[in-house]
Amino acid sequence: xxxxNKVYNYVQEACERQFKEKGEVTGVSAIEVAQALKIxxxxxSSDLNTLVREGKLTKIEGKPVxxxxxxxxxxxxxxxxxxxDAFSEIIGAELSLKNAVQxxxxxxxxxxxGLHTLLLGETGTGKSMFAEVMYxxxxxxxxxxxxxxxxxxxxxxxxxxxxxLMAHLFGVxxxxxxxxxxxxxxxxEKADGGILFLDEVHRLPPEGxxxxxxxxxxxxxxxxxxxxxxxxANVLIICATTEDIExxxxxxxxxxxxxxxxxPSLAERTYEERFxxxxxxxxxxxxxIKTDIMITSNALKALLxxxxxxxxxxxxxxxxxxxxxxxxxxxxxxxxxxxxxxEDLPEYVRKGLLKYKEKREEIDKFITGEIIRFSxxxxxxxxxxxxxxxxxxxxxxxxxxxxxxxxxxEEDIKLIMSIDIDTYLKKYLLNLDKSNLEELYKVVDKxxxxxxxxxxxxxxxxxxxxxxxxxxxxxxxxxASSIERILEGKDIVNHQLEHIKKVxxxxxxxxxxxxxxxxxxxxxxxxxxxVGFITMFLCLEEGTEEKDERVGIIVAMHGEAAATSIAEVxxxxxxxxxxxxxxxxxxQKPEIALNNLVNIVKKVNKGKGVLLLVDMGSLVxxxxxxxxxxxxxxxxxxxxxxxxxxxxxxxxxxxSSLDEVYDAVVNLSPYVGRIYRENVKFENxxxxxxxxxxxxxxxxxxxxxxxxxxxxxxxxxKDIDIIxxxxxxxxxxxxxLLNIKEEKNVLAVVSAINPEDESILYISTSDVFDxxxxxxxxxxxxxxxxxxxxxxxxxxxxxxxxxxxxxxISSFKQFYSTLIAKGVKLNEDITIGLILHIACVxxxxxEGKELTHVKxxxxxxxxxxxxxxxxRKTVKILEEGCDISISDEExxxxxxxxxxI
Numbered sequence: 001x002x003x004x005n006k007v008y009n010y011v012q013e014a015c016e017r018q019f020k021e022k023g024e025v026t027g028v029s030a031i032e033v034a035q036a037l038k039i040x041x042x043x044x045s046s047d048l049n050t051l052v053r054e055g056k057l058t059k060i061e062g063k064p065v066x067x068x069x070x071x072x073x074x075x076x077x078x079x080x081x082x083x084x085d086a087f088s089e090i091i092g093a094e095l096s097l098k099n100a101v102q103x104x105x106x107x108x109x110x111x112x113x114g115l116h117t118l119l120l121g122e123t124g125t126g127k128s129m130f131a132e133v134m135y136x137x138x139x140x141x142x143x144x145x146x147x148x149x150x151x152x153x154x155x156x157x158x159x160x161x162x163x164x165l166m167a168h169l170f171g172v173x174x175x176x177x178x179x180x181x182x183x184x185x186x187x188x189e190k191a192d193g194g195i196l197f198l199d200e201v202h203r204l205p206p207e208g209x210x211x212x213x214x215x216x217x218x219x220x221x222x223x224x225x226x227x228x229x230x231x232x233a234n235v236l237i238i239c240a241t242t243e244d245i246e247x248x249x250x251x252x253x254x255x256x257x258x259x260x261x262x263x264p265s266l267a268e269r270t271y272e273e274r275f276x277x278x279x280x281x282x283x284x285x286x287x288x289i290k291t292d293i294m295i296t297s298n299a300l301k302a303l304l305x306x307x308x309x310x311x312x313x314x315x316x317x318x319x320x321x322x323x324x325x326x327x328x329x330x331x332x333x334x335x336x337x338x339x340x341x342x343e344d345l346p347e348y349v350r351k352g353l354l355k356y357k358e359k360r361e362e363i364d365k366f367i368t369g370e371i372i373r374f375s376x377x378x379x380x381x382x383x384x385x386x387x388x389x390x391x392x393x394x395x396x397x398x399x400x401x402x403x404x405x406x407x408x409x410e411e412d413i414k415l416i417m418s419i420d421i422d423t424y425l426k427k428y429l430l431n432l433d434k435s436n437l438e439e440l441y442k443v444v445d446k447x448x449x450x451x452x453x454x455x456x457x458x459x460x461x462x463x464x465x466x467x468x469x470x471x472x473x474x475x476x477x478x479x480a481s482s483i484e485r486i487l488e489g490k491d492i493v494n495h496q497l498e499h500i501k502k503v504x505x506x507x508x509x510x511x512x513x514x515x516x517x518x519x520x521x522x523x524x525x526x527x528x529x530x531v532g533f534i535t536m537f538l539c540l541e542e543g544t545e546e547k548d549e550r551v552g553i554i555v556a557m558h559g560e561a562a563a564t565s566i567a568e569v570x571x572x573x574x575x576x577x578x579x580x581x582x583x584x585x586x587x588q589k590p591e592i593a594l595n596n597l598v599n600i601v602k603k604v605n606k607g608k609g610v611l612l613l614v615d616m617g618s619l620v621x622x623x624x625x626x627x628x629x630x631x632x633x634x635x636x637x638x639x640x641x642x643x644x645x646x647x648x649x650x651x652x653x654x655x656s657s658l659d660e661v662y663d664a665v666v667n668l669s670p671y672v673g674r675i676y677r678e679n680v681k682f683e684n685x686x687x688x689x690x691x692x693x694x695x696x697x698x699x700x701x702x703x704x705x706x707x708x709x710x711x712x713x714x715x716x717x718k719d720i721d722i723i724x725x726x727x728x729x730x731x732x733x734x735x736x737l738l739n740i741k742e743e744k745n746v747l748a749v750v751s752a753i754n755p756e757d758e759s760i761l762y763i764s765t766s767d768v769f770d771x772x773x774x775x776x777x778x779x780x781x782x783x784x785x786x787x788x789x790x791x792x793x794x795x796x797x798x799x800x801x802x803x804x805x806x807x808x809i810s811s812f813k814q815f816y817s818t819l820i821a822k823g824v825k826l827n828e829d830i831t832i833g834l835i836l837h838i839a840c841v842x843x844x845x846x847e848g849k850e851l852t853h854v855k856x857x858x859x860x861x862x863x864x865x866x867x868x869x870x871x872r873k874t875v876k877i878l879e880e881g882c883d884i885s886i887s888d889e890e891x892x893x894x895x896x897x898x899x900x901i
Contacts, residue, residue: 006037007047008056015069016258019106027066086136090129091280092273096264104130107259108138108236116216116256118201119240121263124313127240128152130263131197134238138195144236148194151187155203162207167224169211176225188221192233201239202248209253212237216256266311271304271359275366277312278303281319282374292375293323294339297367298353302345304363306352318349339371343402347409357499365655444480451521452476455514459538462510465631467538475537479518482533486524494529501532504539511535551652551661552604555645556582556597556622557615570645579649580604590618594625601626601634609633609658611648611665613640620704624695624752624765635662636695638704690744691777694725694733694751695765702726705750708768713778720747727753748777748821761821789828790816793835801839803846803882808839811881818874824898833897838878841893845884853889860892864901871895 010033015025034044048067051057060066087093087101107115117134119127135150158165167176171186187196198204204212215221216237220230237257245254266274278300286293295303299322308315325344330337342350356363452475456467485492494500501508511534515526555570557563560583567581582600584593601610612623612634623636635658637644644665651661693705702724709722723740727733737755740746748761750768763777790813798805812835819826826834844851861868871891879886895901 003037003039003043004047004050007033007044008051010036011048011051011057011067012069016110019110025068027060027068029064029066031064033067085140086133090133091276092269095273096269100130100261100263103259103261104134105137107261108134108143109141110259113234114138114143114236115259116237117239117259117261118245118254118257119238119261119263120245121240121242122265122311123242124311124315125263125265126312127263128197128199130261131195131238131240135195135197138236144194149191150195150197151191152197152199153187154199155208156200158208162205162211163224165204165208166211170221171223173223173225176223180225183223186221186223188215188233188235189231191235193235195236195238198237198239200241202241202243202245206250209250213252213256266308266315271363271366274304274315275363277315278319279374281316282323285320285323286375289323289327289338291338292373293326294337294371294373296339296341297370297372299340299342299345300367300372301356301363302342302349302352304352304366305355305359306349318346321346322349444476447521448480448483449476451514451517452479455517458513459507459510463507463538471537475534478533478537479514482526482530483518483522483524486526487522492527492529492533494532496536497529497532500535504535507535507538508532511538549607550655551608551648551658552601552606552610553579553613553645553648553652553661554582554597554600554604554610555579555613555640556584556593556619557640558584558586558617558619560585562615566640566642566645569642570649573646576649576653578653579645584619593619594622597622598626598629601632602630605630605632609635611652611658611661612636613645613648613665614638615640621765621768627752628764628766633658635659637662637665689720689747690740691720691722691747692725692737692740692749692751693722694727694749694753705765705768709750712768712774727751750777761823789831790835793832797835797839801843803839803843808842808882811878812838814881815874815877818877819870819898822870822874824870826898830898834894837897838894841886841890842878842882842884845886851887851890857889857892860895860901861888864895864899867895867899867901868892871898 011028014028014032018025018027030045030048031041033039033048034041037044048057049059052059052067057067057069060068087105090097090101092098093101104117107117119130121127131152132150135144135148138144139146139148153169155165158168167184167186169186170188172180172184174180174183215233215235219232219234221233222230239257241248243249245260282293282295303315303319308318310317322340322344323338326338326340330339342353449472452472456472456475460467482492508531511531514534515531518524518526555563555567557566563583564581567579570579571577580600582593582597597612601612604610610626610632612619612626614620614622614636616638620636620638623634626632626634637648648661648665651664656664691709693702693709695702695705706722706724713720721744723744725733725736733751733753734755734757737746737749737757737760746760748763749755749757750763750765752765754762761777763774768774790809794805794809797803797808816826816831816834841851843849868891871894872888875886875891875894878884
């Protein structure tokens with residue numbers, strides 16, 4: 001009999017543990033019971049089945065058979081994780097509070113009357129609110145009646161007087177002490193049938209804690225002054241404390257509270273939750289004052305980022321204080337609206353802006369405009385646009401004046417101004433009208449516009465990015481304003497200068513070019529702070545409009561409806577109209593489809609690039625061509641399927657990067673070509689001729705290009721290999737290319753990105769499908785055979801010309817390969833003639849003899865500028881290799897031989 005009781009007790013404890021941890025009871029097996037109690041399995045099975053027959057346990061058939069306590073079976077009728085209940089309204093219920101919510105639901109559901117609960121958490125984490133939500137949930141599921149009481153008691157109120165504490169909690173019998181002239185009901189009796197919430201329970205003295213033991217254990221209590229009468233009370237107790245329970249509470253008390261729930265601090269919660277809290281507090285205040293409340297983007301950043309030591313309670317209090325200041329300004333007619341500015345926030349809140357640069361990516365998604373408006377019903381971002389021209393410097397000076405008037409410290413002013421510079425510069429560009437140059441000349445000196453125009457062309461080439469007309473107009477007006485300030489002796493101060501120099505060193509160096517030009521043209525000294533402002537114009541081009549940055553997803557397939565069908569299925573399953581489908585009719589020309597997809601990519605791009613999922617054929621190669629035309633990163637995945645599209649869209653909607661989305665999709669498909677990797681070792685020690693196919697759009701495209709070139713150029717017969725390579729970045733691409741060149745002779749690179757190596761022939765991806773352009777590559781391959789001819793000329797030079805034949809032939813081979821890479825056609829006769837002519841030229845230069853003169857040298861240079869420039873640049877290889885200097889006149893001679901002029 002003792003053994004069967006042990007079996008029952010073990011099953012009961014195991015089921016209780018499962019319920020507390022998971023919110024459900026799964027049961028235990030006979031072998032688990034046998035191992036835990038160290039009894040034979042047959043005995044465990046016999047006892048379990050006996051308990052089933054007695055109605056104490058229920059059996060769940062299956063493998064293995066499981067047993068659970070019968071009285072816990074009611075949990076199957078209640079789903080603690082249903083989507084809509086009292087807990088759904090809590091911000092963070094599915095994020096940082098998810099575990100706490102599951103524990104709370106389990107505590108309320110637990111039969112027969114729920115589990116007494118202890119809530120742990122710092123001051124302001126919302127313990128009182130959480131207890132009230134537990135009460136509402138208990139009413140929702142029918143654990144307590146709809147009119148059941150919820151009684152709260154702060155134990156700190158009677159911490160020093162146990163007698164008054166007992167009287168307040170349990171009631172008083174008439175005559176119990178002097179002044180007790182009638183029976184009085186206690187809080188326990190008032191909470192009968194409901195929930196009693198004891199806040200700051202750690203303030204209960206040991207006597208007070210002991211008074212609760214009997215109630216928790218037996219459900220019985222006595223009023224103060226009673227000795228022979230006991231009262232019943234069905235009360236679920238929820239306690240809360242900020243202290244360490246091991247040191248602040250009696251161990252005997254802790255043992256009687258089976259469910260312990262820890263609530264996270266505000267610092268442990270996500271920025272998404274913090275933003276939702278801020279939004280709710282603003283909407284609540286808007287309802288109170290019956291008008292919309294606005295907040296500047298910088299003030300919102302500060303609220304999202306500052307160290308809020310007293311958690312949600314303090315956040316709410318700080319928001320109330322800031323709104324009160326903003327409301328005062330509105331009532332006194334200083335402001336047109338109730339708008340919270342950074343200066344309305346307490347100093348410790350403003351310090352949050354110090355974290356902005358570090359946390360920028362995480363919180364910018366909540367900044368939906370320059371000014372955000374909160375109302376009871378909605379939230380609308382506002383981008384203010386004035387009809388008058390926005391004066392950048394005047395705005396900054398006005399802002400500083402306001403901050404000084406409000407008594408802010410110089411440190412705080414610098415902090416706010418450094419953040420505001422970005423905001424004002426964006427606002428400055430947004431307020432510019434895209435007028436023509438004639439309109440611009442009316443307000444800005446033509447000399448300034450011309451300077452800026454030349455500078456932006458220079459910066460465009462250096463940075464490989466296009467600048468819009470808006471940048472030209474904005475920077476021109478800004479430079480004109482800067483020149484005027486300098487001439488008037490006014491200061492130019494850029495509070496972001498050090499940050500700009502650190503984060504944008506390349507752009508900063510380029511901006512110095514404009515500084516030098518301004519100084520030269522206007523004979524003034526331009527401070528470094530102004531260089532910082534010019535740099536910001538170069539960097540803010542892509543960020544002048546607020547964007548919801550995500551990877552765009554496009555499905556492109558052959559047929560009348562294949563792509564749109566897959567896109568529609570994906571959109572319906574995800575509940576988002578996000579994937580774009582493009583159907584390519586079978587008779588549609590590839591160039592038309594390419595033009596259409598270029599336009600779609602431009603519309604779909606949201607700042608993070610585009611993933612193009614295709615089926616086959618020419619569509620596989622469109623990604624690199626689109627990149628060439630638009631500069632928008634495009635990765636391509638072939639052999640598209642619905643699961644691949646679903647995975648791509650799912651990752652994109654989670655704000656993953658283009659590489660992350662691409663990798664996720666590729667990992668779903670086994671049909672991906674193999675590609676050059678960094679650890680590849682080339683077996684042949686001799687330098688073999690190779691062609692590189694490099695694609696930014698993904699591995700499959702580079703491998704496909706290799707197949708096409710092998711077929712078109714018949715490379716197998718010519719013993720030329722093609723190495724496919726994926727481009728992660730331009731810098732990394734160049735590094736890999738240099739590694740390959742150490743062991744291979746790279747004839748050409750076929751890619752959307754120019755490797756900028758004059759010794760290598762560059763063919764654009766789109767040129768592969770242009771027969772005229774592809775012929776250049778064919779000529780280069782044919783010319784490879786002439787390399788052997790050049791080597792054979794070494795003996796001829798050694799025997800007949802007084803120069804270092806080894807050094808000369810080595811230099812000439814580089815000279816020859818570079819000319820071929822530039823598209824120059826050289827047959828065998830021209831090559832031999834060049835070798836002999838240049839060898840004799842070098843001999844005469846070394847010996848100081850007179851060279852052959854060419855009549856009308858300058859006329860030739862003017863008539864054939866492109867050809868002359870090619871020769872002039874390429875002969876530098878010979879000059880460096882043979883330590884000589886070749887004149888323009890001799891370059892014309894070489895040009896005449898090569899081009900038969």
